[in-house]
Amino acid sequence: MNARRKFRREGEERRRQDLIDATLDSVAEHGLQGATVRTIALRAGVTAGLIRHYFPGKEDLLQEAYAALMGRMTEQAKAALVMEDASPRQRLAAFVTANLNAPIIDQRVFSLWATFLGRAGADPTLARAHREGYLGFRNEVEAVVAEVLAAERRKPDAAELRRHAIAINAIIDGLWIEGCLAGEMFSPGELAAIGIKAIEAELGLAPEKQFQEK
Amino acid sequence: MNARRKFRREGEERRRQDLIDATLDSVAEHGLQGATVRTIALRAGVTAGLIRHYFPGKEDLLQEAYAALMGRMTEQAKAALVMEDASPRQRLAAFVTANLNAPIIDQRVFSLWATFLGRAGADPTLARAHREGYLGFRNEVEAVVAEVLAAERRKPDAAELRRHAIAINAIIDGLWIEGCLAGEMFSPGELAAIGIKAIEAELGLAPEKQFQEK
């Protein structure tokens, strides 16, 4: 009687990923305080003790989960930049559009972002991880902005470029937050349209002419 | 022996405020998970049992603490708008400047904001509280923008006004976050200057002429 639970042995990488995913799910749903080893294990379909077999402690699991989250976010964000045969301005517009629509506009991701960042003030590790991600993102923005202005025959100095990047980054971040927190207040594509307009104004570009037909 | 601890009876309102402040301090420093009744009580200079005398439960204390935080934030933010004998444009600039400098740019406040907002996805009460604060803020922005444009003899329709308010709100929010998380990366006043420029571009205003002398 009292049969022991059946189980399967998964590959190490698979198990670690499952545990990390389960951790992110738990944090997104119930916050850091709700992410207990038992909750996480239950979600991952294993028992609590197994966590200690793959991670030195719960804290390490949380750290790795945050790193994984950041990695996915920046990866998705930057993916919109790799477009061939497109003008710099089109690439910038596509970048903004991608960042202000699903799946990057997502309440769950926002919850995770906010929850972890709330501890950045106290946890230097988290703070540094965020800073690196932020600077990487801003540098991408700055590079595209430089291309856009170059295509317009304009030659901004480094300080001006930096200011543009900071402002544009703020516009995207701010609209991203609004979309995540109150997405249903905006019609589809509205945030992206607002963002593109604001960014074009910031860069002093003439409103884009619509050339839908080939 | 084992003398019982001396204590003083404080007024009810005072004690409640102290407990709320201690709660916010605890959350800012160690996150929601670090805000235990014992930690909070220790910080407030009382023993844990007293919390239950003023609040039905820990959850209620957290709710009231969040409400208090939001109240202080929006109050401070709006305070910069009450300027007499100032042009709409000056008031807008003062508003932006106030929101992008201390004490509104503050890592502790950001930690609290992020920590609580991380649970907004799961807790409808928090979500609604945030939404109200956000809409209130945006309406203030929209009102000032309307004044600024009116002073320029421009008559935008409601939709255009809404878009401007959304974009400007995003700019302020985005720069606020950057300042809170990495304040030392910016020189004093730099964020405000960037914000004002971006907002003027968004509104299509000619760069402001400096008229320092009376």
Next chain:
DNA sequence: GGCGTTGTTGTGCAAGTGTATAAATAGCCT
């Protein structure tokens, strides 16, 4: 001053926490 009210303390408790560790078994190698 004595006395009652009630703000405040201290203690206790059941549930839940992360971690340690022994027992079991799934899957591979021969």
Next chain:
DNA sequence: AGGCTATTTATACACTTGCACAACAACGCC
């Protein structure tokens, strides 16, 4: 098929958590 080994389960433990409750003492009132 049989044994080895490392993955996985299960149990135990010390500690923390929110909450309940009884004892106590500070303060107002007469």
